[in-house]
Amino acid sequence: MAKEIVLLLTVDSLRRDHVGCYHGQSLTPFLDTFAEGSTVFEGACSQGGGTPESFRSIMFSLPPPLSLDERHVHGKESIAKVLREAGYATGGFHSNPFLSSHFGYDEGFETFFDGGGKQTGDATLLGDLGNAASIALMNRGPATDGKEITSRALEWAKGARSPAFLWVHYMDTHFPYLPPARMQGWRGSLRNRVAWDMLMARKIQAKAGEPSEGVRSRVMSSYRLCVREVDSYISTLIEGVWKHFDRRLVVMTADHGEGFWEHGRFGHGGVYDEILRVPLIVNSTGAGPGRRVQGLAPLADIKPTILRQAGLAQDGGLPLATGEAVTPGRKLVCASLDPPDGTRTLGFRSELMKYIRKESLDGSKCASEELYDLVRDPGERMDVLADRKEEGSAARAGLEEVLARGVTQALVDKSDESEVARRLHALGYD
Ligand SMILES: [Zn+2]
Numbered sequence: 001m002a003k004e005i006v007l008l009l010t011v012d013s014l015r016r017d018h019v020g021c022y023h024g025q026s027l028t029p030f031l032d033t034f035a036e037g038s039t040v041f042e043g044a045c046s047q048g049g050g051t052p053e054s055f056r057s058i059m060f061s062l063p064p065p066l067s068l069d070e071r072h073v074h075g076k077e078s079i080a081k082v083l084r085e086a087g088y089a090t091g092g093f094h095s096n097p098f099l100s101s102h103f104g105y106d107e108g109f110e111t112f113f114d115g116g117g118k119q120t121g122d123a124t125l126l127g128d129l130g131n132a133a134s135i136a137l138m139n140r141g142p143a144t145d146g147k148e149i150t151s152r153a154l155e156w157a158k159g160a161r162s163p164a165f166l167w168v169h170y171m172d173t174h175f176p177y178l179p180p181a182r183m184q185g186w187r188g189s190l191r192n193r194v195a196w197d198m199l200m201a202r203k204i205q206a207k208a209g210e211p212s213e214g215v216r217s218r219v220m221s222s223y224r225l226c227v228r229e230v231d232s233y234i235s236t237l238i239e240g241v242w243k244h245f246d247r248r249l250v251v252m253t254a255d256h257g258e259g260f261w262e263h264g265r266f267g268h269g270g271v272y273d274e275i276l277r278v279p280l281i282v283n284s285t286g287a288g289p290g291r292r293v294q295g296l297a298p299l300a301d302i303k304p305t306i307l308r309q310a311g312l313a314q315d316g317g318l319p320l321a322t323g324e325a326v327t328p329g330r331k332l333v334c335a336s337l338d339p340p341d342g343t344r345t346l347g348f349r350s351e352l353m354k355y356i357r358k359e360s361l362d363g364s365k366c367a368s369e370e371l372y373d374l375v376r377d378p379g380e381r382m383d384v385l386a387d388r389k390e391e392g393s394a395a396r397a398g399l400e401e402v403l404a405r406g407v408t409q410a411l412v413d414k415s416d417e418s419e420v421a422r423r424l425h426a427l428g429y430d
Contacts, residue, residue, distance in 0.1 A: 003162035005245040006088075006306055008079065009237070010058065010167070011230055012051065012096060012174040013268055014254035016044070018227045019279040027227045030235035031252070035281050037290045038250075039320055041297040044280030046256045047408060049269045049336025049345065051098040054255040054299065059105070061303035063408045064335035066344065066363065071337075073104040079303050080108030083165040086312055091156040094169035095144035109167075113152055115144050143171035145180075146233035154240040162245070163310070168237060172230045173258070175267055179225035210261060220260055247285045249309050251302055254278040262379070271334045271347035271356055272380050280318075284309060288322055295326035296351050300408040331410040333402045343367060348399040348410075354380065355395030371395065 017023040021035035022042075048054030052071035053064040059078045065071045084090045090108055095115035099105045106112040153168045160166070172179075211219070234252070242248060255278070259265045262274045269275070280297060282305070297318055305317030319325055334347040339361065348355040356370040371385035371392045385392045398410050 001162075002246040003164075003244065004247040005157070005160075005162070005164045005166060005241060005249075006083070006310060007238070007241055007248065007250045008058075008165070008167045008302070008306070009234065009250065009252040010094075010169045011234075011252075011254045012169065012171050013256065013258045014173045014227065014230070014279065015257040015274065016254075016277045016279050018224065021281070022279060025224075027224055028231040030231050030238075031279075031281065034234075034238065034252075034283065035290065038281045038283035039287070039290065039318070040292045041280040041282070041318065041326075042292055042294050043296045043326070043351065044253065044278050045296055045298050045332060045334075045349065046254070046276050046278045047298055047300060047332055047334040049256060049271050049275050049334070051096055051255050052103070053335050053337060055099060055105070057298065057300035057408060058253070058255065058302055061300045061408065063300075063333055063402075063406060065337065066335060066346075066403070067361070068337065068339060071098065071103060074107065076104070076107075078105075078108045079306055080165060080167065082108075082307060082312060083163075083310065084108045084110065086310065087163070088310075089160040089162070089164040090166075091153065091160065091164070092167040092169075093149050093153045093156070094167070095149065095171055096169060096174075099169060111156055113149075143174065146170045146172045146230055150233045150237045150240075153237060157241050157244050160244070164245070165306075166241065170230050170233060172233070173223065173226045173254075175258075177219070177222040177226045179222060179229055210264075211266070216261065219266070223258070223260075248283070249285070249306065250281075250283040251306065252279065252281045252283075253299060253302070255299075269336050269338060269345075271336055271345050271349075271354075273354075273374075273378065275336075276334060276347070276349070282318060282320060284320060287320060291322065293319060293326060295328060296330050296332065296349075297326050298330070298332050298408060300332075327412055329412045331398055331402070333399060333408060333410075337361065346399060346403075348395050348402070349374075351375075353391060353395065355392065355399060357396070357399070369396070 018025055018027055020026055020028045020032040021040055046054045047057040048064040056062045056064055060073060060076050080090045089110060091111040092109040093113045100114040149168060149170060153166060157166060256268050257275045257278055258268055259274050263272050301318045304313055307313040308315060308317050331348060331350045334349060336345045342361050343358055344361050345358045352375055354372045354374055358367045359365060369385055370383045371388060372380040373384055402410050
């Protein structure tokens, strides 16, 4: 009897424009080839600026947390929980403290590796201290490397019964970007180099404003090496898993991207597009030739996609069949919590526009608002709120409505659909 597996593969802080099938950089040879036989979502959109914000939509199809408490997901219905109840073998392998059992991410997994116990302790310590504590802990000793995560996941897959659900999360592209020695051609000792890299990274985090060109290029080249490294782990993982299962559904994405000072900030957080736009590649046995799908595809669609493919839901999720398209005119809520700063940033994004509001962590005080025309200004350089007050008011009201209903997106307005088509056509797109 054919053995079946669903593999959810997530990479922390992986920028969309560093994956070759999106931007032609030659950093991800395996993923690029893999993408050729897969469905590639051009408009994949994370709904959170950090791990806890984004993973609520990936694993639970829930809107991002608006408070620190909401980062806890105990008792919620994750993909793993639903599949386990349906008889799946379930295994999860990661080492991000925000995804640990402390926050409830182990629920639904028969086997759960979250950093070999070290991270569990960290997470308890983390508690609700927030990002400052997590950054400090990550700096102290980064997460379990992809090599170990891969071999643990493969060991599990080898003995897993069918059907199986395997979630693997890589941290290698997460700050402080420590590529293995063999990728750097190091002259100095490993110990010195690592110490230097970490010191440099800490300095950058503490430093306000623009870095020197030398520091910037050093940081980005370390990041690129980590992207290459993670591609090789993904290759080993997918090829290894395929040896043990005949029918596969693979969903590969990133929880969010990474900012390299595009908006004056290094690292993740916030809701600008260098953070929200992520890779999303879906490969399923027998799905036919690969294709690319345009349009906004939220990561909250991953759960319904997996459940539908597993025969546990009738519809919903990402369009995988030839000829299917994403629902146009969608407006997504996204959020990023910044406890050290005492603020949260909310976004309301369609294909055309993005409204951003920075406010106090409890939402009582608005600090700033911005509005961007994403068609004319995809880099979000020019705030048009002062010139387009009506659109700003509509976006503000739309965001309020979505927040009040506690959902991931606004109801699709058909008039937006034709407006999208009209404006894109006017700019030469079809
Ligand atoms: Zn993350």
